[in-house]
Amino acid sequence: MGHQIESILRENRSFPPSAAFRARARISDPAEYERLYRESLEQPEVFWGRVARELPWLKPFERVLDWSAKPFAKWFVGGRTNASYVCLDQHLTTHRRDKFALVWEGEPGEVVRYTYAELHAAVCRYANVLKARGVKKGERVALYMPMIPELVIAVLACARIGAVHSVIFGGFSAQSIRDRVEDGGCTAVITADGGWRRGKVLPLKPVVDEALAGLAGVHTVFVVRRGGNLIEWKDGRDVWLDELAAQASPECPPEPMDSEDTLFLLYTSGSTGKPKGIRHTTGGYLVGAYLSARFVFDLRDDDLYWCTADVGWVTGHSYVIYGPLANGASVLLYEGAPNTPHPGRFWELVAKHKVSVLYTAPTAIRSFMRWGDEHVTRFDRSSLRLLGTVGEPINPEAWMWYREVVGESRCPIVDTWWQTETGSIQITPLPGITAAKPGSATRPFFGVDAAVVDEHGNEVGVNQGGYLVLRKPWPAMLRGIHGDDARYVETYWSKFGGRYYFTGDGARKDQDGCFWIMGRVDDVLNVAGHRLSTMEIESALVSHAAVVEAAVVGRPDEISGEALCAFVTIGPGHSASPALAELLKEHVAKEIGKLARPAEVRFAEALPKTRSGKIMRRLLRDIAAGREVRQDTSTLEDFSVLARLRGDEE
Ligand code: PRX
Numbered sequence: 034m035g036h037q038i039e040s041i042l043r044e045n046r047s048f049p050p051s052a053a054f055r056a057r058a059r060i061s062d063p064a065e066y067e068r069l070y071r072e073s074l075e076q077p078e079v080f081w082g083r084v085a086r087e088l089p090w091l092k093p094f095e096r097v098l099d100w101s102a103k104p105f106a107k108w109f110v111g112g113r114t115n116a117s118y119v120c121l122d123q124h125l126t127t128h129r130r131d132k133f134a135l136v137w138e139g140e141p142g143e144v145v146r147y148t149y150a151e152l153h154a155a156v157c158r159y160a161n162v163l164k165a166r167g168v169k170k171g172e173r174v175a176l177y178m179p180m181i182p183e184l185v186i187a188v189l190a191c192a193r194i195g196a197v198h199s200v201i202f203g204g205f206s207a208q209s210i211r212d213r214v215e216d217g218g219c220t221a222v223i224t225a226d227g228g229w230r231r232g233k234v235l236p237l238k239p240v241v242d243e244a245l246a247g248l249a250g251v252h253t254v255f256v257v258r259r260g261g262n263l264i265e266w267k268d269g270r271d272v273w274l275d276e277l278a279a280q281a282s283p284e285c286p287p288e289p290m291d292s293e294d295t296l297f298l299l300y301t302s303g304s305t306g307k308p309k310g311i312r313h314t315t316g317g318y319l320v321g322a323y324l325s326a327r328f329v330f331d332l333r334d335d336d337l338y339w340c341t342a343d344v345g346w347v348t349g350h351s352y353v354i355y356g357p358l359a360n361g362a363s364v365l366l367y368e369g370a371p372n373t374p375h376p377g378r379f380w381e382l383v384a385k386h387k388v389s390v391l392y393t394a395p396t397a398i399r400s401f402m403r404w405g406d407e408h409v410t411r412f413d414r415s416s417l418r419l420l421g422t423v424g425e426p427i428n429p430e431a432w433m434w435y436r437e438v439v440g441e442s443r444c445p446i447v448d449t450w451w452q453t454e455t456g457s458i459q460i461t462p463l464p465g466i467t468a469a470k471p472g473s474a475t476r477p478f479f480g481v482d483a484a485v486v487d488e489h490g491n492e493v494g495v496n497q498g499g500y501l502v503l504r505k506p507w508p509a510m511l512r513g514i515h516g517d518d519a520r521y522v523e524t525y526w527s528k529f530g531g532r533y534y535f536t537g538d539g540a541r542k543d544q545d546g547c548f549w550i551m552g553r554v555d556d557v558l559n560v561a562g563h564r565l566s567t568m569e570i571e572s573a574l575v576s577h578a579a580v581v582e583a584a585v586v587g588r589p590d591e592i593s594g595e596a597l598c599a600f601v602t603i604g605p606g607h608s609a610s611p612a613l614a615e616l617l618k619e620h621v622a623k624e625i626g627k628l629a630r631p632a633e634v635r636f637a638e639a640l641p642k643t644r645s646g647k648i649m650r651r652l653l654r655d656i657a658a659g660r661e662v663r664q665d666t667s668t669l670e671d672f673s674v675l676a677r678l679r680g681d682e683e
Contacts, residue, residue: 044429048436049468050445054418058465059331066466073479074505080480081108081508085320088359089123090114091289094316098506104526104534105513106506107293108317115287116192116296117160119319120358121153122287129334129361136337136386137182140229140369145182149361152186154283159190161281162274166253168221170195170288173298175219177201177210177241179228180368183257183275184344185354187223192296195288196221199298199310202345203228203237205626209308210244213300214251217310217515221253223274227260231370234260242267292316298515299347301453302566303524304537304555310515311347311453319359321457321509325478326356329447330390331419331464339365340392340421341379346563347453348423351509352392356457371397377408384412391439392421392449396561398431398439399592406438414441419464421447424562425594426550432471450474450550452536453564454525456509459483460548475547480507485542490529493541498551501540502533510534556650558585561593563628570631573624574599577617579607584640584648585631588657596632598657600672602639609636633657641672 055061060069073080078097085094094112124130135147147155168174174196178184184200191198199217201210214222224241227234238256242265245251254267255274290296296318298310326332330352338357342348357364365386371379379401383391401409420440422432427448436446446469450460459481460474467475477483482505484492493499513521528535539551553559556567567585574583582602587595601617603609614634622630635656641649656672 044470044472046429046433047468047470048445050465051443053443054445055465057333059328059333060463061465063466066463070479074482077480077505081320084324085109085112085316085508088114088119088319088323091118091287094292100506103506104522104531105518106317106510108314108506108508109292109320112292112316113289114292114316114319115195115290116315116319116355117156117189118193118287119323120189120355121149121156124149124361125153127361132334132361133363134358135182135185135364135366137366138368138382138386139181140232140367140373147182152189155182155186155278156189156193157283157285158278158281159186159274160193160285162255162277163190163196163221164194164285165277165281166221166255166272168194168196168253170290171197171295172221173197173199173217173219174221174223175199175201175210175214175217177203177205177222177224177237178257178344179203179225179230179235179237179259180343180366181225181228181257181259182366183225183259185366187255187257187274188344188350188354193285193287195290195294197295197297199300200345200350201300202343202626202628203235204345204628206623207240207243208624209626210241211248212307213310214244215248216300216307217298218250220250221255222251223255223257225257225259226264227262229260229369231373234262236260236262236264238264290315293512295512297350299350299453301347302557302564302569304557304566305568306520308566308569309517309520309524311511312513312515313456313509314512317508317510318456319355321507322351322356323359325458325461326352326362327360328463329449329458329461329478330357330392330421332357332360332362332390334361336362336389337365337386337416338362338390338392339367339383339386339388341367341371341397342392342394342423347456348392351457371400372404375408376401376404377412380409380412380414383414383417387416389416390419390421391417392423394424394562395422395427395431396425396593398422398427398435401439402431402434403592409438414439417441417444419447420444421449423449423451425559426552427472429471436471445469448472448474450548454511455503455507456511457507459503459507460550470547473543473547473549477548480505483548484533485540485548486529486533490532495544496541498539498541500528500554501536501538501548501550502529503536504533558587558595558597560587560590560595560597560628565597565629569625570597570599570621570629573621573629574601574617576624577620579603579613580617582640584650584653586650586654586657588633588654588659590632597629598633598635598653599631600635600637600640600653600656602637635670638671639673641675
């Protein structure tokens with residue numbers, strides 16, 4: 034990779050938890066914390082074995098960890114359980130039976146609540162419908178749904194019968210769905226007619242129809258009624274899930290799953306090739322999600338916890354569904370956009386439902402800042418006691434605003450670093466223990482051995498930038514990439530000779546042992562907390578007839594963190610114009626999804642290259658960031674001249 038990681042940010046403010054917060058926190062005694070943290074690193078099997086036994090097992094595990102086939106881990110070897118059993122059944126014999134598991138609000142404002150007993154029955158009904166249509170243990174099921182309770186129910190129903198869920202974010206295009214369904218070998222799809230987004234019904238079933246056109250292998254498309262929009266129907270393949278569920282039995286025994294049976298696939302972008310299906314298994318994943326949700330969000334029985342992430346991302350898997358439900362928490366789910374029908378929508382929901390723990394993304398926080406404090410402050414936020422962020426580095430200004438305006442300087446903030454691959458939070462403050470620093474994810478979580486190393490894998494000095502690695506296996510770690518063990522080894526384990534898990538992030542560790550994440554060091558971009566591969570967008574661009582070559586880089590953006598800037602060279606017979614730029618943006622949106630739509634398309638005579646033919650991305654990044662003079666968009670720019678002037682050689 035050969036690129037220097039510079040560490041320039043310096044931030045000295047520090048905010049220890051208040052006495053009031055500590056008085057009721059799950060962990061607040063520094064000595065107890067130190068003892069547990071040391072145990073988790075020095076005797077991980079003792080630590081994790083004890084935590085795992087807090088969850089219900091259908092058959093006890095014999096061994097905590099088998100790391101002999103490194104980097105392929107096995108956790109809780111020989112144990113059997115079921116994710117829906119852990120999330121639901123265990124609560125049915127306790128006071129939580131009649132506690133709300135889910136509180137849902139649709140974008141138009143309707144509210145539906147499910148107690149744990151009701152959610153259990155709903156999940157069993159769906160599970161029975163899936164079974165009756167022949168969905169079996171180990172079969173892969175793709176989900177493409179809006180943020181409605183039925184999405185959570187469908188996820189847990191798959192888990193209940195041992196089917197592997199592969200949730201596809203509702204913003205992805207037909208082509209992206211098709212790629213994922215094909216790669217995962219999915220045999221069924223669960224979708225909805227449509228869902229509400231920004232005051233309109235966004236069709237979903239029609240996108241699934243387009244994705245599946247001409248594709249063999251999917252025997253059933255289960256459809257939930259939500260949008261009421263007109264849809265086409267393929268007899269024999271399509272069934273109304275809600276209608277069948279109403280007639281199905283509310284009892285369905287959970288399939289006893291081996292700890293290492295796959296629970297789900299979730300596709301994410303890497304720097305090369307097509308998106309990869311990250312594979313998570315049952316036992317370890319649940320233990321990781323359970324413990325982190327418990328300690329990081331300090332969950333208590335009287336909390337109403339709201340993670341605003343879509344279930345289409347890993348945050349929605351681990352911290353909307355599995356982590357909180359395994360803890361018996363009450364979870365708020367909201368269908369719509371944060372500014373529909375007004376920019377105070379989130380804060381209205383906080384006030385109305387008395388949200389006590391809020392977990393959201395820096396990009397959302399920056400949008401709220403821009404929309405103006407008055408949309409926040411006109412709603413009562415006294416129910417809030419803890420705030421969290423995830424998905425990208427948070428700038429200290431946004432952190433301070435979150436603390437002072439949203440949290441009225443009362444709520445600790447947990448800035449949680451983790452990845453689709455890690456399954457659970459890895460670096461984070463513990464709200465009753467850690468003195469938080471604006472912009473830092475602070476310290477490794479229990480059992481996490483994080484380090485910042487140089488090119489050779491040697492730990493670098495205090496405050497020096499380097500590569501972020503994890504040196505020990507952890508329960509919720511990915512078990513591989515679906516269908517491609519070699520790529521798993523190559524992507525995550527080859528950089529440091531098999532010794533460490535390579536995160537792909539740059540970081541520095543300060544004098545207090547706090548980590549400051551500096552973003553990706555590979556060709557992966559983070560736009561509004563969404564991970565996008567430059568290569569994927571480039572291949573979408575060159576699939577357009579006008580484009581000969583394309584290079585995509587990120588440029589800093591006030592709201593989304595990074596914005597996509599595409600440089601393209603076009604073929605004979607096409608001319609650079611604002612209209613073509615718009616057409617190409619739409620083309621990418623159509624190929625991948627709206628989230629990948631470039632903010633800017635710039636035309637170039639030729640892309641600047643090194644003598645060995647590599648595109649000079651650093652130069653393009655500088656140009657995109659406006660560090661080089663910008664010309665008129667409708668003319669072809671000659672970057673090679675600029676490259677010669679700068680004498681760049683990457
Ligand atoms: O670059 C890091 C950034 O998001 C990447 C993981 O993206 P994804 O797999 O989509 O998962 C996002 C939600 C867990 C990381 O490699 N990232 C995530 N959280 C943080 C972060 N960067 C800085 N601070 C964070 N708290």
